[in-house]
Amino acid sequence: GESVGLHLPTLSVQEGDNSIINCAYSNSASDYFIWYKQESGKGPQFIIDIRSNMDKRQGQRVTVLLNKTVKHLSLQIAATQPGDSAVYFCAENMVGAGNMLTFGGGTRLMVKP
């Protein structure tokens, strides 16, 4: 399943399935993108990042895809586990904006055992 992460929608997946979380970013001048995971009662934690000169980057069980043509970013989580349940945020950084990240609205991922 997939979901657009702008109004804190909820994506519910079965344990072991793959998850896809989508994000539409706002600024074509953005050259750096990052995904964060926020568990209940905690601060956002870095998952994976990607620069605009790439269209795909893989980490451990996670892959980020970047489509600059349509200003779209997605996070794929393979073999989703209960510990993946959290709110996921995409964020963008524009050239010239220093290190300031602008965050999207977040998507809640719920993993059913």
Add this chain to the structure above:
Amino acid sequence: DTAVSQTPKYLVTQMGNDKSIKCEQNLGHDTMYWYKQDSKKFLKIMFSYNNKELIINETVPNRFSPKSPDKAHLNLHINSLELGDSAVYFCASSQAERKLFFGSGTQLSVL
């Protein structure tokens, strides 16, 4: 060791009071931030300091005053608290690579 630590974790106070939230990072980063997260989980930048100097000051009421005594600390003082200030406030830090490291948040409830 916690990389970015902020205190207190919870803050419950009456309207009109003045309160402070403290933040310290032991990562050696030059830049620190305050973000506000509302009830819908939306995260918005408030301030950014680089080496004790203010570099970003978004549209935030001047009741909010950040203070950076050194580059490892960025405190947030809030005067005359209002109901709408209730939120979770996150401190963060970063270095040149633009990846932010967040603290665990301070949940502020104004009654």
